[in-house]
Amino acid sequence: MSALTRNKVPSAPAGGTAPAAVRRRSRRARVTAIAFALPALALLGALVGYPILFSVGRSxxxxxxDRFVGLDNYQEMFTDPASLKAVRNTAIWVVAAPAVLTGVGLVLAVLTEKIRWATAFKLLIFMPMAVSFLAAGITFRLVYDQDPQRGVMNAVAVAVHDAFNDSSAYPGARPRGTDVMKESGNGGFQAVAQAEPGKDVTLGLVGLPPASLPQQARPAAPAQVSDDAVTGVVYLDFVPGGGGTPGAVDPQERGLPxxxxxxTKGGEVVATTTTGDDGSFRFPDAGDGPYGVRLPPKNFAEPYTGIDWLGPTLVTPAIIGAYLWIWTGFSMVLIGAGLSSLPRETLEAARMDGASEWQIFRRITVPLLAPVLGVVFVTLVINVMKVFDLVYIIAPGPVQEEANVLALQMWLVSFGGGNNQGLGSAIGVVLLLLVLPVMALNIRRFRRSSR
Amino acid sequence: MTVQTAAPRPAPPTPPGGPAGRAPGRPSPAARLVAVLRGGLVQVLLTVVALVWLTPTAGLFVSSLRDADDNAGSGWWSALVHPGSLTFDNYSAILGDSGITQAFWNTVLISVPATAAVVVLAALAGYAFAWLEFPGRDWVFLVVVGMLVVPVQIGLLPVARLFGAVGLFGTTAGVVLFHVAYGLPFAIFLLRNYFAEIPREMLEAARMDGGSEWTIFRKLVLPVGRPAIASLAIFQFLWVWNDMLVALIFAGSDAQPLTVALQSQMRQFGANIDVLAPGAFLSLIVPLAVFFAFQRHFVEGVMAGSVK
Structure with missing residues (x-):
């Protein structure tokens, strides 16, 4: 119910016989009313109304x-690659974020009804709503940091990855020259000389900082030579401070455990082993050679450093993730309020009739909540179209263009160096056009409620 | 929070004589076991969600308490094992930085007037739209309702030109005016609807007693409208405090708020976490304090504004 119709000030008696005093009073009332409303309306007219008209013209x-170009700016929006990227990304945002947020909010709202600490939970999830996009942006730059020693997402990714895969111990190690070993393709190395039982294989590697060796590394020593085993040593062929003979095991040099x-025999792998603390290895019970000895690539693979969250491919989903962190509380609390106003009896009756929780959710809760879900969804769509700060802050400079959205492009074009106010105005007008349906909906809803 | 949790369902009375005495329709023990297990699952799931939600803020906070070398050398979570290395030095450093303290002060100088002005102007206009008669009133109000969703982007360029022409560009007053203008549609909408619910008889009685509209507004409408005004003030304050876009364009270097001062540091992200993390925390501590102090009003404001 609204006041539009019911608070009419008592009108002057009809028939034109109103005494002058009454007319004067009503004129004074009108002046008072205008004095109350005018400051706000003047400001709205000057800073909201006029700019809309100006922008439409300027675009x-x-x-x-100086030059009238008709709709060229609008055409440019959909042809110029940077603007087109912004249009596409805004479309991704509008399609993905409101739907996911409404869905997650609905699920959390239903689940929180089942716990005792619901108030604390809602407070915690809602809290990011109070925080600026800037602070949230800095927070998530940190969360998504590429370095697993800094970004928590990649720390988790690496931990999960390494739990299922052995991490390599010697990334970057390589033979000195190609006399003793040559590359065997895809990052491994192969001894040039053929191996036979009774002969010792000495494989020196360089390219590793001595400090990076495992603690258990001992001075290199070849395994005991015997007639029925292929033996050898893998060691770091480098003496700190200089000296030593390249290609030979010097006393200070340590093995690579x-x-x-x-x-291998005839190209096929016939046995595998790992070196001891002194770098020695031994293939016992080897028949007659010749054999080959190989250090497979898994020893040298670069360590897994996680996912490139803020790289060109994932940057938009990553920023949407940060947006979810901020706005989930909003949709959850609004939907939760709608949920608590549902008729309990209907739900209880369905439960009594043996409906499962899932059926109740699908057939009763969701349809009854449809109006609330609609409001949440529409509100999110409007807000998502205007997202600016979060993209500006989270996307690192080089990938900003990949993450671009309309609101950011509008700023870049008009203020951030583009200096094209025609195109900037056109983007502003398009953003306004996109919310026009919602504007019409608001006005219609309001008029209906006030009738 | 305003949102009530579901009323606890009455516990099913224990059947007096074991399963035999069970009334039809009561859940069997097995079904109840399933329900308990499912309840446990919900608890675990929501605990995980809560932890996930807490992690980013916790990371920012812990990082803000570690010196530059620690932040460069290891993840913030390693500080949870060695809490001894935490220090407030970063905070003393940025609080001693005149640029940051000035920016903090500028944020206050923008947020407080912008909030006060919106409340005053919207209360006056809201009352006029609800209870005073002037030509075209209903039509003008529909325009205000339409303005609820107008994006600020459309105003940036024209208002920048306008302010440039009258010498407001780059000043604190300009930033404040822009925020007030774009806060007004929602503010007027909220207060007008709230004021419209005031019983007609109350106002009529006050008018009969010969009170002027100004007196009625001050003595009757404002006190009655306090809850809505509180929600509005909190909402508007946070909106302005957290803004970056408007200030980025309209605030000159002397007037720039904390958000703008910090974003200019983003280029070196990684090398300056010891500045950015405490700075971000400084900027969010005021909103968080407001949020926890006035959670009810805040949530109400957000919910009322869900058409904005």
């Missing part, structure tokens, strides 16, 4: 504003 002129070694 029909070129960058400098836990190095995987493969024994």
């Amino acid at each position: 029909l002129f070129d960058a400098s504003g 836990q190095m995987a070694v493969e024994l």
Whole structure:
């Protein structure tokens, strides 16, 4: 119910016989009313109303504003690659974010009804709504940091990855020259000389900082040579401070423990082993050669460093993720309020009739909540179209163009160096056009409620 | 929070004589076991969600308490094992930085007037739209309702030109005016609807007693409208405090608020976490305090504004 119709000030008696005093009073009332409303309306007219008209006009002129170009700016929006990218990304935002947010909010709202600490939970999830996009942006730059030693997402990704895969111990190690070992393709190395039982294989590697060796590494020592075993040593062929003979095991040089070694015959791997603390390895019970000895690539693979969250491919989903963190509380609390106003008896009756929780949710809760879900969804769509700060803050400079959205592009074009006010105005007008349906909906809803 | 949790369902009375005495329709023990297990699952799930939600803020906070070397060398979570290395030095450093303290002060100088002005102007206009008669009133109000969803982007360029022409561009007053204008549609809408619910007899009685509209507004409408005004003030305050876009364009370097001062540091992200993390925390501590102090009003304001 609204006041539009019911608070009419008592009108002057009809028939034109109103005494002058009454007319004067009503004129004074009108002046008072205008004095109350005028400051706000003047400001709205000057800073909201006039700019809309100005922008529409300005969008029909070129960058400098001197030449009338018709709809060229609008055409440019959909042809110029940077603007087109912004249009596409805004579309992704509008399609994905409101739907996911409404869905997650609905699920959380239903689930929180089943716990005792619902108030604390809602407070916690709602809290990010109070925080600026800037602070949230800095927070998530940190969360998504590429370095697993800093970004929590990649720390988790690496932990999960390494739990299922052995991490390599010697990334970057390589033979000195190609006399002793050559590359065997895809990052492994192969001894040039053929191996046979009774002969020792000495494999020196360089390219590793001595400090990065595992603690258990001992001075290198070849395994005991015997007639029925292929033996050898893998060691770091480098003496700190200089000296030593390249290609030979010097006393200060340490073995490389836990190095995987493969024994091949005719190209086929026939045995595998790993080196001991002194770098020695031994393939016992080897028949007559010749054999090959290989250090497989898994010893040298670069360590897994996680996912490139803020790289060109994932940056938009990553920023949407940060947006979800901020807005889930909004949809959950609004839907929760709608949920608590549902008729309890209907739900209880359905429960009594043996309906499962899922059926109740699908057939009763969701349809009854439809109006609330609609309001939440529409509100989110409007807000998502205007998202600016979050993209500006989270996307690192080089990938900003990949993450671009309309509101950001509008700023870039008009203020952030583009200096094309014609195109900037056109983007502003398009953003306004996009919310026009909601504007009409609001007005209609209001008029209906006030009738 | 305003949102009530569901009333606890009455516990099913224990059947007096074991399963035999069970009334038809009561859940069997097995079904109840399933329900308990499912309840446990919900608890676990929501606990995980809560932890996930807490992690980003916790990370920012812990990072803000570690020195630059620690932040460069290891993840913030390693500080949870060695809490001894935490320090307030970053905070003393940025609080000693005149640029940051000035920006903080600028944020206050923008937020407080912008909030006060919106409340005053919207209360006056809201009362006029609800209870005073002037030509075209209903039509003008529909325009205000339409303005609820107008994006600020459409105003940036024209208002920048306008302010440039009258010498407001770059000033605190300009930033405040822009915020007031774009806060007004929602503010007027909220207060007008709230004021319209005041019983007609109350106002009529006051008018009969010869009170002027100004007196009625001050002595009757404002006190009655306090809850709505509180929600509005909190909502508007946070909106302005958290703004970056408007200030980025309209605030000159002397007037720039904390958000703008911090975003200019984003280019070196990674090397300056010891500045950004405490800075971000400084900027969010005021909204968080407001949020926890006035959660009810805040939630109500957000919900009322869900058409904005």
